[in-house]
Amino acid sequence: MKIGQLAKTVDLDIQTLRYYESQGLINEPQRLENGYRDYPQNSVERLRFIKKAKLVGFTLKEIKDLLAIQVTKDEHTCQEVKNFTQIKLDEINQKINELSEIKAALQKIHTSCCGGEETAAHCSILQALEN
Amino acid sequence: MKIGQLAKTVDLDIQTLRYYESQGLINEPQRLENGYRDYPQNSVERLRFIKKAKLVGFTLKEIKDLLAIQVTKDEHTCQEVKNFTQIKLDEINQKINELSEIKAALQKIHTSCCGGEETAAHCSILQALEN
DNA sequence: TTAAACCCTAAAGTGTACTAGAGGGTCAAA
DNA sequence: TTTGACCCTCTAGTACACTTTAGGGTTTAA
Incomplete structure (x- = not known):
């Protein structure tokens, strides 16, 4: 190709x-x-x-590292891979949590907007985050 | 302060x-x-x-737009906010999906690594993604 | 009272991730 | 055979998000 x-x-x-x-x-x-x-x-x-x-939000360098993951029979490398994947899993879980918070705030705004009377007047994302 | x-x-x-x-x-x-x-x-x-x-992964410009969300009694503005938040919600859902895929792949590698015998030999993130 | 720790502006420099341009070669259809 | 759509390398330029530098003023503890 x-x-x-x-x-x-x-x-x-x-x-x-x-x-x-x-x-x-x-x-x-x-x-x-x-x-x-x-x-x-x-x-x-x-x-x-x-x-x-x-x-x-991963940088090219980080992506390169992710793509380089290779588990071999070499125990040393294996442990390294396990540590590395754990770190990346933690990062990803954090990202998912941040996204979920932002999502919840946006959903709150989206739902209350035009929802009736004046419920949503002056509603901002920061206010939506303060539950 | x-x-x-x-x-x-x-x-x-x-x-x-x-x-x-x-x-x-x-x-x-x-x-x-x-x-x-x-x-x-x-x-x-x-x-x-x-x-x-x-x-x-949001840019400063995008963050500025998120922070600028203000629902007022003005119907026109309200509809705009509703459209904008919907677009951002779609983007966020997509990000969560991408993260979930990467997470699943990393978890697969993390679990199979050192898991016994030679199950995980030459396991890469791209291989882990092919379920 | 002086030295360290803090604050100010304005401008230049850096790293990342492209993006465009110059100057050229290849290939397939008209 | 020539025109348009491809491909090549190398180099320079751009946008974004800082980061550093220069040259200063302010505050506070010793």
Whole structure:
């Protein structure tokens, strides 16, 4: 799969794909005889993962680390992976909690708005957070 | 409350607070006779909200918009707020879904790692996502 | 009274993540 | 064969969110 096709499939632009390659987020793909990049099918999943992780506030460096997780028979590496995943799980749980709070506040505003009379007058997100 | 105290309370540095002020994320506080900023107590909540929202990937511009939500008796404004909060709720739900997927994958790796024999050999986050 | 700890503005610098531009080669259809 | 849509590298530029620096004034404890 050539770069233009891949870019369209994952909705990123060509320069971004080359940038991700330069930053080590995706492997250097094989080249065709003419020098064009030829991506394997699984690049699509990898890039979709990168997009997901970016959306929720992970940096490219952090995403690279997530993608680098590899459990092998080596016990040392295994323990490292276990520690790393635990840290990331904690971070993710925190993010989910923060999102849930913001969501609850928005829902409160959304529900009370236009809900009748003047219930929601001067309602702000900070006020909605103070339950 | 002076800027140093506020910075310590919310764990941001002084320059960041002045930067947020310059970007309109926090209001210009009153000044003491000597020209020092004197923040009201509620700056703490506002800044904590900003930190939460940043953690989960909102930009300062988006956070400013969230903080600007005000439901008034004006029907027009009310409808706008309802539309805006709905859009933000959709975004937040999407973020929660992405986080849940990443979390499930990490949990799978975390659980299978060192779990016995060689079950988790060469397990990566992308493989863990393919259920 | 002086030194450390605090505050001020304005401007320049940094890191991250792209994004655009220059200058070129490749390929398929008209 | 030439036009348009692709692809390549390398370099420079941009937007965002700080962070540092320069050059000052203020406050407080020793």
